[in-house]
Every structure is written in C-alpha cells, then in structure tokens.
Amino acid sequence: MNTLPSIIDIAKLAGVSKTTVSKVMNNQYGVSEDTRKKVLDAAERLQYTPNLAARSLVTSKTNVIGVVYDSFSSPVYTELAGLLEHYAKAQGYHLVLSSCNNNLETKANYIQYFMGGAADGVILFGSALEDRQIIEKLMNGRYPFTVIENRFEQLDINNIVIRNSEGAAEAVRHLAGLGHTRIAHITGNMQHRVALDRMNGYISAMQDLGLGLDPRHIIYTDAKIGCGAAAADQLLALEDRPTAVFAFNDIIAYEIMDAFHLKGIRVPDDFSLIGFDNIREWMSFKPGYSELSSIAQPLKQMAAAAVELTVKRVNHPDSMPETVMFSPKLVLGGSCRSII
Amino acid sequence: MNTLPSIIDIAKLAGVSKTTVSKVMNNQYGVSEDTRKKVLDAAERLQYTPNLAARSLVTSKTNVIGVVYDSFSSPVYTELAGLLEHYAKAQGYHLVLSSCNNNLETKANYIQYFMGGAADGVILFGSALEDRQIIEKLMNGRYPFTVIENRFEQLDINNIVIRNSEGAAEAVRHLAGLGHTRIAHITGNMQHRVALDRMNGYISAMQDLGLGLDPRHIIYTDAKIGCGAAAADQLLALEDRPTAVFAFNDIIAYEIMDAFHLKGIRVPDDFSLIGFDNIREWMSFKPGYSELSSIAQPLKQMAAAAVELTVKRVNHPDSMPETVMFSPKLVLGGSCRSII
DNA sequence: TTGTAGGCGTTATCAC
DNA sequence: GTGATAACGCCTACAA
Numbered sequence: 082m083n084t085l086p087s088i089i090d091i092a093k094l095a096g097v098s099k100t101t102v103s104k105v106m107n108n109q110y111g112v113s114e115d116t117r118k119k120v121l122d123a124a125e126r127l128q129y130t131p132n133l134a135a136r137s138l139v140t141s142k143t144n145v146i147g148v149v150y151d152s153f154s155s156p157v158y159t160e161l162a163g164l165l166e167h168y169a170k171a172q173g174y175h176l177v178l179s180s181c182n183n184n185l186e187t188k189a190n191y192i193q194y195f196m197g198g199a200a201d202g203v204i205l206f207g208s209a210l211e212d213r214q215i216i217e218k219l220m221n222g223r224y225p226f227t228v229i230e231n232r233f234e235q236l237d238i239n240n241i242v243i244r245n246s247e248g249a250a251e252a253v254r255h256l257a258g259l260g261h262t263r264i265a266h267i268t269g270n271m272q273h274r275v276a277l278d279r280m281n282g283y284i285s286a287m288q289d290l291g292l293g294l295d296p297r298h299i300i301y302t303d304a305k306i307g308c309g310a311a312a313a314d315q316l317l318a319l320e321d322r323p324t325a326v327f328a329f330n331d332i333i334a335y336e337i338m339d340a341f342h343l344k345g346i347r348v349p350d351d352f353s354l355i356g357f358d359n360i361r362e363w364m365s366f367k368p369g370y371s372e373l374s375s376i377a378q379p380l381k382q383m384a385a386a387a388v389e390l391t392v393k394r395v396n397h398p399d400s401m402p403e404t405v406m407f408s409p410k411l412v413l414g415g416s417c418r419s420i421i
Numbered sequence: 422m423n424t425l426p427s428i429i430d431i432a433k434l435a436g437v438s439k440t441t442v443s444k445v446m447n448n449q450y451g452v453s454e455d456t457r458k459k460v461l462d463a464a465e466r467l468q469y470t471p472n473l474a475a476r477s478l479v480t481s482k483t484n485v486i487g488v489v490y491d492s493f494s495s496p497v498y499t500e501l502a503g504l505l506e507h508y509a510k511a512q513g514y515h516l517v518l519s520s521c522n523n524n525l526e527t528k529a530n531y532i533q534y535f536m537g538g539a540a541d542g543v544i545l546f547g548s549a550l551e552d553r554q555i556i557e558k559l560m561n562g563r564y565p566f567t568v569i570e571n572r573f574e575q576l577d578i579n580n581i582v583i584r585n586s587e588g589a590a591e592a593v594r595h596l597a598g599l600g601h602t603r604i605a606h607i608t609g610n611m612q613h614r615v616a617l618d619r620m621n622g623y624i625s626a627m628q629d630l631g632l633g634l635d636p637r638h639i640i641y642t643d644a645k646i647g648c649g650a651a652a653a654d655q656l657l658a659l660e661d662r663p664t665a666v667f668a669f670n671d672i673i674a675y676e677i678m679d680a681f682h683l684k685g686i687r688v689p690d691d692f693s694l695i696g697f698d699n700i701r702e703w704m705s706f707k708p709g710y711s712e713l714s715s716i717a718q719p720l721k722q723m724a725a726a727a728v729e730l731t732v733k734r735v736n737h738p739d740s741m742p743e744t745v746m747f748s749p750k751l752v753l754g755g756s757c758r759s760i761i
Numbered sequence: 762t763t764g765t766a767g768g769c770g771t772t773a774t775c776a777c
Numbered sequence: 778g779t780g781a782t783a784a785c786g787c788c789t790a791c792a793a
Contacts (some may be wrong), residue, residue, distance in 0.1 A: 084481075087769095100772085104778095107772085111779080112781060128561040135770035137474045137771090138772090153503060158491075175534050177487075178520070181506075198786095316541065327767080438763065440788085441763060443789085456762080478768095479768075481769075597766085765791100766791090767788105768787100768789095772785090775784085777780080
C-alpha cells in the first residue's frame with residue numbers, strides 16, 4: 082500500500098533538501114529560480130499535495146473557520162452560509178460548515194472537532210437556549226468562538242446580536258399606525274431565544290401602545306413546517322377576531338397567507354400580515370396574491386461581523402470578547418392595509 | 422502566550438506517562454481503574470481537547486468526509502446536505518460542507534484542502550461540465566472521491582448518477598398520454614450536465630413518440646432566479662402555443678405558474694406543467710393555486726450511496742471506483758390535465 | 762499495568 | 778542559497 086508523496090519524495094526527486102522544498106512550497110525568498118523550477122517540476126510530477134495536518138501541527142494554524150448549524154431549513158440560513166464563505170475567503174480563510182441536524186450531542190461533537198485543531202475558530206449559528214450548556218462545557222476561554230443569534234455575554238465569546246424584540250416592536254407599531262388594535266402574534270419555538278425575543282417585543286409594544294394584551298392573541302407554535310396553516314385555523318376560530326398578525330417568520334406568514342387564500346380570506350383586505358426574515362428575495366416562486374411585508378435582518382453585515390470578530394480573536398487570543406448588535410428593519414410589501 | 426494543554430500536561434498533572442494518557446483517551450484496555458480516573462480528572466481540570474492534527478498525522482485518518490457544493494441555492498441541495506450528515510454519522514464520520522459560491526478556483530481550493538488531510542474522502546455535488554478539469558488535475562487515483570450529479574467514469578472516481586434523461590422522458594410521456602402534442606421545454610444552464618441530460622431526454626422522448634421537435638418549443642435559460650417568469654412570457658408569445666410545459670426544475674415551474682396566474686392563465690386548465698426535483702415537501706408556503714407535478718429524485722438513497730461508496734474507498738483505497746445509478750420518478754400533483 | 766522510544770510530514774532555527 | 782536538526786502532539790510497538 083503505497084502512500085501519498087511527501088516533501089521528502091520531492092526533495093529526493095529534485096535532488097535538494099526538504100527545507101528547500103518547503104521554502105518553495107510556501108513561496109519564500111532565498112531560493113534560486115533554478116531550484117525553484119526543479120522543485121515545482123518534481124511536485125507536479127508526483128501530484129504532491131501538502132499534508133495540512135502536519136503543517137498545522139507545527140504552525141498551530143489551519144486558516145479554517147468552522148461553522149455549526151442546527152439545520153439548513155431556511156433560505157436565510159443558507160444565504161448566510163454563502164456570505165460567511167465570502168467574507169472568510171476575503172480574509173484568507175477557508176470556511177467549512179456542519180449541520181448537527183438538530184441533535185445537541187452532534188453539535189457538541191462538531192464544535193469539539195473544530196476546536197481540536199480542525200479550525201482556528203468557530204461560529205455557532207442558532208438560538209437554542211440549551212446551547213448554553215454546550216458552550217459552558219467546551220469553552221476554555223481562549224479559543225475564538227462567535228455566536229450568531231444567541232447571546233452569552235458572560236461566557237467570554239463573541240456575540241452577533243440582532244435586536245429581535247426591536248424588530249417585532251416595529252412590526253406592531255406599523256400595524257397600530259394603520260389603525261389595527263387587535264393584533265395577533267404567532268410565536269416560534271419557545272426553546273429558542275429569537276422566538277422569545279420576538280414575542281417579548283410584540284408584548285411590550287402592545288402594552289406601550291396601550292393596546293392591551295389578549296393572551297388568546299398569542300398563538301404558540303414550534304415553527305415547524307405546517308404550523309402556519311394550523312395557526313391560521315386558530316386565528317379564524319377566535320371570537321374577537323384580530324385584524325392583523327405578526328408572525329414569527331416569513332414561512333409561517335406565507336403559510337397563513339396560503340391557508341387564508343384557500344378559504345377565500347384575502348390579504349391585506351381581510352387581514353394584515355407581517356413576517357420576519359424577508360425571504361422574498363429567495364422566493365421567486367412565492368404566492369402571487371400579495372407581497373409580504375417583513376422584518377429584514379442585515380445578513381451581509383452579520384456575516385462580515387461574525388468573520389471579523391472571529392479572525393480578530395484568532396490573531397489576538399487574549400483580547401476581550403465583543404458583542405456587535407444589529408437592528409432589523411421593516412421592509413414593506415403589500416400585505417398590510419390601513420383600516421382607519 | 423500560553424498554549425493549549427497537551428497529553429504531556431495531563432501526564433504531568435496525573436503523574437503518569439503520556440502513553441497511559443493516550444490509552445485512556447482512546448478507551449483502550451490495560452489501564453487500572455485508578456489511573457484511568459486520575460487521568461480523566463486531570464484532563465477535565467485542564468479542559469483538555471485532543472489535537473486532531475497530531476492524531477491524524479500519525480494515524481493518517483481523520484474520520485471526516487468533506488463535501489463541496491457550488492452553492493446552497495435550492496432546498497433540494499440543503500436537504501441532501503442534511504441527509505449526507507445523517508449517513509456519515511451512522512458510519513462514524515463527521516461531515517463538513519463547503520460552498521465555493523460558484524467559483525471554480527475556490528472549488529479547487531476546497532477540494533485540495535480536504536485532500537490535503539482535512540478529510541478522508543470528498544463528495545463533490547454538482548454538475549458543472551468544467552468540473553472535469555479540476556478533477557483531472559487534482560485526482561491522484563487513490564484518494565476517495567465521489568461525484569453526485571456529474572459523471573466521470575473514466576476518472577477513477579465514484580459516481581452517483583441520476584438518470585435525468587429518463588426522468589425527462591417520463592414527464593414527456595405523461596403529458597403525451599394526456600393528449601398533449603405541443604409540449605415545450607424550459608432548459609437549465611447548458612454548462613451543466615443535468616440541464617443537458619434533461620433536455621436530451623425531452624428531445625428523444627418527443628421524437629420517440631412521433632411528436633416531432635419544434636425548436637421554438639425549447640426555451641433556453643440559465644436557471645437563475647427570475648428566468649421562469651421570462652420563459653413564461655416567451656411561451657405566451659409563441660405562435661403555435663404549446664399546451665404543456667416540462668421545466669428544468671420546480672423553481673422555474675413555480676415561477677411560470679406564478680407568472681401565468683398573474684396574467685389570468687390557469688394551470689392546469691390552460692397549461693399543463695411538470696417540474697423536476699419535487700421540492701413541494703419544503704414549500705409549505707408554495708403558491709396555493711395548484712400542486713405541481715414533478716420528477717422526484719431519491720435523495721435519501723443518493724446520500725446513503727454517496728457516503729457508502731466514499732467510505733468503502735477509504736477502507737479500500739485500491740478498490741475499483743463504482744457507479745451507482747438511480748431513476749427519478751414522476752410524482753403527480755394537479756398541474757396536468759387531459760385534453761383528449 | 763506502566764513506561765520508553767521512534768516517527769508521522771511539516772515548518773523554523775541556525776549553521777554552512 | 779542551501780541543508781542539517783529540532784520541534785509540533787500524538788500513537789504504537791516494544792520493553793520493563
């Protein structure tokens with residue numbers, strides 16, 4: 082069983098020392114053009130690929146950023162993944178992704194894998210509350226670690242924070258400004274910080290506006306496929322039917338829109354609707370009846386910041402962890418109407 | 422600048438040799454319960470994480486499968502990613518993904534990165550024709566490499582092949598069976614094998630059925646967002662208007678459906694429509710007017726096979742490369758009607 | 762049951 | 778401009 086060619090093989094073939102080969106491979110000065118050519122030639126002939134494990138063992142650097150996802154279930158997530166790659170590349174880093182398929186143990190596994198030398202830093206995307214335990218257990222306080230969506234400022238890690246409650250409040254204020262007073266909220270999975278934040282934003286905005294708070298107007302879901310359709314039924318069954326809905330995310334909102342449509346209920350004529358995430362851009366095949374108004378997250382800036390903070394920590398492991406906050410903003414479609 | 426704890430640190434703290442520590446870390450026999458506890462304790466206190474680079478340097482094994490994507494632009498792709506993780510995990514492998522964001526050079530970069538010791542094998546997903554050059558250049562004939570969608574049987578790599586032309590033919594036959602004779606095809610990006618295969622399947626089925634081939638009935642697109650809407654316009658502008666359409670993929674088909682809907686043209690009443698990929702399952706928020714009929718790929722089996730073939734090659738680097746073929750199949754929605 | 766020694770492929774230091 | 782040599786952190790005979 083022959084093995085992969087190493088620097089030594091090249092050195093032999095080119096008739097030089099392995100030091101010289103290494104220098105050529107790393108484009109370093111102090112090698113004559115002649116030997117450089119010889120070495121490159123030998124490498125080509127042997128189909129040489131440098132052994133990254135050996136390299137990173139001695140340099141203790143991989144130039145890789147690892148990203149851990151819960152799943153790829155939303156177009157926003159995958160868009161973010163592409164952006165992360167883009168910004169990582171700009172900084173000279175490879176970006177590799179892993180999905181734990183919503184398994185907590187697997188998630189810890191991947192983080193450990195990256196921390197164990199597969200990556201110089203990790204970006205964890207997701208807002209599951211239980212992630213805290215994992216991080217507490219694994220963090221050693223010096224490994225570059227950045228969290229997007231969640232927020233653990235006490236844990237010596239970087240945080241990319243979206244002011245979700247602010248976005249939710251903006252949605253509610255917009256609807257209230259159009260004259261709506263009975264505004265319902267469809268929640269996400271309450272085990273996730275984003276769902277809590279958006280609900281809290283809804284609640285406090287309702288109270289601040291003096292619209293009161295009808296507990297029946299909060300419909301709880303787990304944000305899984307199909308929950309929007311179910312929520313639509315619940316909405317229609319309400320006695321004092323709301324005139325507007327703020328949904329945890331666009332998928333739920335579109336499901337509701339679709340369910341309403343099938344029952345002959347029109348958006349925005351009968352119901353005003355606002356979602357979250359603004360996935361419209363990726364939904365070229367969205368329902369045609371109405372453009373959804375939605376709260377958009379600044380994905381590009383989030384991705385750029387996540388990479389930047391991670392890289393900064395890689396270069397200065399003893400620097401303080403940072404928290405960067407972004408505000409989402411309302412993007413108007415045509416799914417809301419004034420009832421004044 | 423202190424460094425990460427190593428086996429040696431643990432050995433010192435626990436008062437044993439590094440061999441013993443290594444044994445404990447790998448759950449090997451031949452260690453007294455007493456020392457094992459001492460070692461585990463020391464590791465815990467030091468927050469020890471094994472250095473994977475060092476380990477893989479000596480074992481020349483990473484237990485990682487690397488996957489390279491062009492992008493995450495379709496729900497089918499991301500679903501496949503989750504499935505790959507699932508099957509890899511079942512075999513004791515980590516699965517890490519990278520997207521080259523449709524950049525050929527970046528793609529080669531990631532493949533090299535994986536081949537350079539970051540992964541025991543690589544799965545390349547995508548059907549860009551130009552991939553061939555990359556593979557030809559990088560392959561050394563022993564590194565486990567599996568391609569999904571593309572097909573390079575001469576290149577000493579594993580191939581997971583979907584019989585795309587067969588699926589296309591099935592779509593055409595179904596439409597013909599409903600009495601359609603003027604059947605149009607909206608192509609994908611002609612630089613991709615899948616687009617070619619589906620078009621060829623369409624062409625040969627049309628000819629086999631004796632329906633002739635009107636070149637104007639083939640509408641070429643690059644499969645990017647928005648191309649379906651444009652294709653819809655072209656369809657409607659045709660003199661001898663087709664009564665049925667087979668689209669390269671579901672996204673295009675849904676875009677067409679949407680564009681038709683806005684113009685008051687109904688599916689399936691005025692147009693019968695078949696897509697490819699059957700993304701319906703992920704489109705809980707799809708347009709409600711009609712369920713799309715579509716050609717579905719057996720994603721689970723594809724993922725399982727890709728992982729299996731890759732792992733097999735990892736364990737037997739000198740075994741022959743394999744090709745596994747799958748047939749897609751028509752899943753009926755309600756987007757086609759008989760005009761007989 | 763435990764420890765010693767050698768080496769995996771690379772980079773870095775320091776001679777020549 | 779070039780080449781020995783010593784790490785990097787780990788595993789694995791082999792010896793004690």
